[in-house]
Amino acid sequence: MARNGLRADSQNLRGTNENLSERESSSIGSDSEINGFTTEKQTDKYGFIGGAQQHTEESAQDVPPEVVREREVKWLDMLNSWDKWMAKRHKKIKLRCQKGIPPSLRGRAWLYLSGGKVKLEQNHGKFQELDSKPGDPKWLDVIEKDLHRQFPFHEMFVSRGGHGQQDLYRVLKAYTLYRPEEGYCQAQAPIAAVLLMHMPAEEAFWGLVQICEKYLPGYYSAGLEAIQLDGEILFALLRRISTVAYKHLKKHKIDPVLYMTEWFMCAFSRTLPWASVLRVWDMFFCEGVKIIFRVGLVLLKNMLGSSDKLKVCQGLYETMELLRTVEPRYMQEGFLMREIIELQVSERDIEKEHLVQLKRWKETHGELRCKSPPRMHGARAIMIADPPTHKDLLQAPTIIVEPPLEDASSKQKKKGKNKREPPSNPTTETLSPAHPPSPTLQKDTPLQQSNQSLSSSSTEQDTYL
Amino acid sequence: MDFSWNYRFGIIILGDSFVGKSSLLQRYTEGMFDKSRQSPLGIDFKVKHLEFEPGILIKLLLWDTAGQERFKSISRSYMRNSVGCLLVFDLTKRQTFERLRDWYNEVIDYVKPSKMVFILIGHKCDLEEEQEVSKEEAERLAKELGITHYVEASAKDNLNVDSAFESLTMEIYELFHAGRIPIREGWYGLSVGVPVDLYNPDEPKTEKSGCC
Numbered sequence: 001m002a003r004n005g006l007r008a009d010s011q012n013l014r015g016t017n018e019n020l021s022e023r024e025s026s027s028i029g030s031d032s033e034i035n036g037f038t039t040e041k042q043t044d045k046y047g048f049i050g051g052a053q054q055h056t057e058e059s060a061q062d063v064p065p066e067v068v069r070e071r072e073v074k075w076l077d078m079l080n081s082w083d084k085w086m087a088k089r090h091k092k093i094k095l096r097c098q099k100g101i102p103p104s105l106r107g108r109a110w111l112y113l114s115g116g117k118v119k120l121e122q123n124h125g126k127f128q129e130l131d132s133k134p135g136d137p138k139w140l141d142v143i144e145k146d147l148h149r150q151f152p153f154h155e156m157f158v159s160r161g162g163h164g165q166q167d168l169y170r171v172l173k174a175y176t177l178y179r180p181e182e183g184y185c186q187a188q189a190p191i192a193a194v195l196l197m198h199m200p201a202e203e204a205f206w207g208l209v210q211i212c213e214k215y216l217p218g219y220y221s222a223g224l225e226a227i228q229l230d231g232e233i234l235f236a237l238l239r240r241i242s243t244v245a246y247k248h249l250k251k252h253k254i255d256p257v258l259y260m261t262e263w264f265m266c267a268f269s270r271t272l273p274w275a276s277v278l279r280v281w282d283m284f285f286c287e288g289v290k291i292i293f294r295v296g297l298v299l300l301k302n303m304l305g306s307s308d309k310l311k312v313c314q315g316l317y318e319t320m321e322l323l324r325t326v327e328p329r330y331m332q333e334g335f336l337m338r339e340i341i342e343l344q345v346s347e348r349d350i351e352k353e354h355l356v357q358l359k360r361w362k363e364t365h366g367e368l369r370c371k372s373p374p375r376m377h378g379a380r381a382i383m384i385a386d387p388p389t390h391k392d393l394l395q396a397p398t399i400i401v402e403p404p405l406e407d408a409s410s411k412q413k414k415k416g417k418n419k420r421e422p423p424s425n426p427t428t429e430t431l432s433p434a435h436p437p438s439p440t441l442q443k444d445t446p447l448q449q450s451n452q453s454l455s456s457s458s459t460e461q462d463t464y465l
Numbered sequence: 466m467d468f469s470w471n472y473r474f475g476i477i478i479l480g481d482s483f484v485g486k487s488s489l490l491q492r493y494t495e496g497m498f499d500k501s502r503q504s505p506l507g508i509d510f511k512v513k514h515l516e517f518e519p520g521i522l523i524k525l526l527l528w529d530t531a532g533q534e535r536f537k538s539i540s541r542s543y544m545r546n547s548v549g550c551l552l553v554f555d556l557t558k559r560q561t562f563e564r565l566r567d568w569y570n571e572v573i574d575y576v577k578p579s580k581m582v583f584i585l586i587g588h589k590c591d592l593e594e595e596q597e598v599s600k601e602e603a604e605r606l607a608k609e610l611g612i613t614h615y616v617e618a619s620a621k622d623n624l625n626v627d628s629a630f631e632s633l634t635m636e637i638y639e640l641f642h643a644g645r646i647p648i649r650e651g652w653y654g655l656s657v658g659v660p661v662d663l664y665n666p667d668e669p670k671t672e673k674s675g676c677c
Contacts, residue, residue: 051660142533145483186482186533187506253651255542262506270503283470316546317526318654319474320510 046274047155061333070104082393091389097286107198115382116206121392127202130174139184150193167201185220186266194269218372231256232357239412241297245304252316259323275333288378298339302330347377472502473656475546481552481561482532485588488620536612548654549582552626557588559597583612584633
């Protein structure tokens, strides 16, 4: 009921928002700040006003700032020589994704992991080209109507026609032009919106392309065959993970699409508390779709995995009611992450089951109508399939990190001569991921490799958490 | 909240994208209108308890669906477990009216041989000046398809929303009692819960009362 009240309130506020945002056409900062929104409603650290996404506060784990700081340094180092890390120390990247990517670098890390960064570099100007085209009215009409329905309580998307909604429109429209045969699927909007919370429109576009084509190919295509097939795979995998849950769903003939469609199509972004969404996405970008399967299996196992729990849901509708509102304790960040990491479901398991289910599908439904590209299981597979040049992986702007103070001074003396970073060139990090760095900064940034930048003497510029 | 229900009906709401299916459902089950709610992807459902005759409690399970064409292959899964269907079009978008016949045929085809009881809803009747479909025309279509009720409703202004859902419920109830809706094993469209004569709110008698 409290949630209802909140909705009604923000409706009123949105009214004022609409008027104000017309005048504020070239504003900085988030839409909600511009309109004095934050003074009236509490925005949580993820940008949700009034904590609208699933008990986020109590579900989140607190990482001490000094740990976050250390992680940032490690991530910057990895990003600075991404190809080497991916080739030689992929396990370490995986481990660090499991621990959670530091919020300040999450957007950039996602773009690197997904191969979106490489796509962007190899297709310079493509997004701008698509962005300037008019687009097919058939899709634009649907996209426009969907804009205000994506995370309406996130500060970025709260105001009609605000920055967030505008960018969402651009990204989704660009995709329909990029893949006219695919067009727009309504489930792409939440995916694009989550990306936009972490990166500017052009990057979000390539992130979306990678998700639609590499991670979850066919999910958004006409006919939605791929998602139905994955539903069958999920169900088959459940048999080994929780026989009790499997038998129950089988007995009551509960079709997997009844409970897993939104989970999978939105990569749980509409289901889990926000802290957990971000951690799941960190791992998903690194390890691929198996993470999505694991989350699904963990939830099913916990909700339906004992005969006690099943006593109260004898029937399709009773079970659906239970599955619709996942108990918060099963989605709590720490609990969920442990369960996902421990669950033994590998790429091979999924691929094996995929073949079985595909065969069965063909027997019952005939050939697949949409031929999707093969699924890539995570960052490494994508990189192997699409090898980047070193130039593709350069960061713009480059972030220079200074090693801890005591040895910084000694290294400074030793490497002083090799210094390539002009001290007068402050490479500043933009504060909001939604606002791209200025083009001049990108141009002036010296091209460096990470081992150089690590020992470089310039001061650390990546100062926000 | 635990209820002992006497009957349970599965009801599905269908129609093109943006005709206001979710808004109707939200108005009916939560008594509110919020144009910014997230659109359902795949499946969502709501529950409503209705006591339309003293001592007879009906539980409605209302399936909300994504209207976009490509989600149709998924909507089929829950058509099967419904006994009633609200077929919705947007009074201000003629195209959504013209697609009703397709929706209707698709449902009939898919649920065969089960019975499906329909109600036709012309939505957004608050936008009087923009209407592109007349009442006569919609009534004619309803008659042609054998649909008993046609209702013009508005979730925004709360016009005829409750009565639309209630007319459908009543019709299903009456058809069931006339023996026109047979119950089959493994079909969840219509279920009988606590027998009406035994029903006592303080002392639920059957196992089924455990879950609401």
